[in-house]
Amino acid sequence: MKVYFVGSGPGDPELLxxxxxxxxxxxxxxxxxxxxxxxAILEFAKGAELYDSSGMTLEEIVEIMEIAVRQGRRVVxxxxxxxxxxxxxxxxxxxxxxxxxECELVPGVSSFLAAAARLGVExxxxxxxxxxxxTRIAGRTPVPExxxxxxxxxxxxxxxxxxxxxxxxxVVKQLLRSYxxxxxxxxxxxxxxxxxxxxxxxxxxxAPLVERAGIRRSALILVGDFLEKQGERSRLYNKEFxxxxxxxxx
Numbered sequence: 431m432k433v434y435f436v437g438s439g440p441g442d443p444e445l446l447x448x449x450x451x452x453x454x455x456x457x458x459x460x461x462x463x464x465x466x467x468x469x470a471i472l473e474f475a476k477g478a479e480l481y482d483s484s485g486m487t488l489e490e491i492v493e494i495m496e497i498a499v500r501q502g503r504r505v506v507x508x509x510x511x512x513x514x515x516x517x518x519x520x521x522x523x524x525x526x527x528x529x530x531x532e533c534e535l536v537p538g539v540s541s542f543l544a545a546a547a548r549l550g551v552e553x554x555x556x557x558x559x560x561x562x563x564x565t566r567i568a569g570r571t572p573v574p575e576x577x578x579x580x581x582x583x584x585x586x587x588x589x590x591x592x593x594x595x596x597x598x599x600x601v602v603k604q605l606l607r608s609y610x611x612x613x614x615x616x617x618x619x620x621x622x623x624x625x626x627x628x629x630x631x632x633x634x635x636x637a638p639l640v641e642r643a644g645i646r647r648s649a650l651i652l653v654g655d656f657l658e659k660q661g662e663r664s665r666l667y668n669k670e671f672x673x674x675x676x677x678x679x680x
Contacts, residue, residue, distance in 0.1 A: 431502055433499060439544075441544070443471050447536065447539075451474055454471070454478070455475070458503035458505070460506045461507050462482060511539070512539070541592075541618075541650060546652075549618070551656055555656045567604070580608065595646055595649040598640045601651055602633060606633065613632060615633040616629065617640050619645050629645070
């Protein structure tokens with residue numbers, strides 16, 4: 431038996447992958463983050479033993495998984511969004527491997543993708559930005575010095591800032607060292623959930639709007655010209671641009 435690290439998507443149960451749904455339906459044990467997981471998703475795991483990891487330590491989580499695997503039970507470790515982004519999946523997998531337990535990662539739809547869908551935007555707009563930076567501001571968890579927000583902002587790329595809504599004033603302060611105050615910005619709270627909330631403004635004015643709305647967590651901060659600018663026409667479908675699947679018509 432193995433442990434399946436499954437991305438539950440951004441919140442909407444319909445954004446689960448087919449594989450994630452199948453694994454939940456056949457799971458014997460599901461460990462999930464109660465503060466981040468939409469309860470509707472757990473409806474797919476009706477036959478499973480459920481554990482909320484929000485109040486547990488790494489050692490307690492691993493112990494539950496190890497015992498269940500040794501008993502021949504199917505274990506799903508449910509992570510919000512995708513396990514590879516701010517999910518702390520790596521340390522769990524490392525501990526399980528020490529115990530000789532095999533792991534499999536099942537990707538999920540990240541909240542930054544759901545946020546773009548909600549806003550109807552494309553992060554990589556030709557002539558505007560071809561780079562997307564996913565990051566967070568330093569808090570109780572530090573970030574490397576070279577990845578400080580004010581350093582990353584120098585690229586003026588499309589930026590998605592996780593886990594930082596409670597520090598919105600400091601986020602804006604650091605970004606304004608490189609981005610103009612008029613740069614488009616948005617904050618998306620619980621993208622794809624029923625109580626989703628969207629705040630759109632410019633970088634220089636968005637902080638008080640976010641604070642007034644009471645948004646402190648479960649939100650993404652999006653910054654960049656991609657939020658408004660159309661950009662150039664893509665070469666992908668340009669009749670003057672040829673590639674291996676399309677030749678110029680005479």
